[in-house]
Amino acid sequence: MTQSLNPTAVPPAFPDHTQLPDSDGTFVKNFLAHPQSILLTDSLETTLQALHPDGQYAIGQDCGIYWRETDPPERGAEAPDWFYVPNVPPLFDGEIRRSYVLWREYIVPLIAIEFASGNGSEERDNTPLSRLPEGGNQKPGKFWVYEQIIRIPYYAIYTIKTSELEVYNWVNTRYRRLEPNDRGHYPIDLMGVELGIWEGSYQNQTQRWLRWWDNQGNLLLTGSERATLERQRADREQQQKERLAAYLRSQGIDPDLI
Structure with a gap:
């Protein structure tokens, strides 16, 4: 017997990301x-x-x-x-x-x-x-x-x-x-x-x-590269402060009092 079609039937919805495969089963082709x-x-x-x-x-x-x-x-x-x-x-x-x-x-x-x-x-x-x-x-x-x-x-x-x-x-x-x-x-x-x-x-x-x-x-830059630059900048500033402090002390000036 031929099954009658229901003209008001709603067709199935197109699948979404939860219903479709998320891999084709192949390996990543290189370590890069x-x-x-x-x-x-x-x-x-x-x-x-x-x-x-x-x-x-x-x-x-x-x-x-x-x-x-x-x-x-x-x-x-x-x-x-x-x-x-x-x-x-x-x-x-x-x-x-x-x-x-x-x-x-x-x-x-x-x-x-x-x-x-x-x-x-x-x-x-x-x-x-x-x-x-x-x-x-x-x-x-x-x-x-x-x-x-x-x-x-x-x-x-x-x-x-x-x-x-x-x-x-x-x-x-x-x-x-x-x-x-x-x-x-x-x-x-x-x-x-x-x-x-x-x-x-x-x-x-x-x-x-x-x-x-x-x-x-x-x-x-990547986050790691930006962090490295910040550390290098901070190190340079600290070295400059230490050199200035050493110079002031050589002149008989206490840098902590400035």
Whole structure:
């Protein structure tokens, strides 16, 4: 017997971050990815506080951005190594986000960054959904999804082996590859910062790292770097006071009486 349809029945709601997988079961591909993500987030803290005094922003690190309902669900998601979304609450309905679900949020990330362990071909893959076989488990290219579906304004690819950085800006429905400025940095105008490569030591690794600079070319420091500078400044001031006190005593003057 054919089951009758109820025209007033409400269709099931689209799933949210609590109902979708928060991992695709793959390993992190290199030891650089985790500290690199922390470095980007930590050094951007004061800038984000100035941009969002109300605290309304979210940072994702290797978290899924769900853009389409699929079976299995992971086929409808991409997980940038690092991304920033302005003007959204840090929690969703009072809960820590397990992923970022576009049909629940409606605000797209402003920038996504990928750390390419290989030659970057996966991150540049522009294969559209229309070229994939029906019923298969293949996913469209990451580049195509960011450009044509999510439309993230800035997309950066950092190829770790070669220390090559590519930055794209979404203009007139397409990604346009940006040229670096005179400092070798890429301005991210909507954030008032620049993205570039810095060579140094972080978390016991001396590498070429992605870092932020302000639009005047000043390196944005991590909390630890700011604390170190403060200690050095305090030490210099203390040394100056001690030298002055020693000089005064050599002249027969008690510095404590001044």
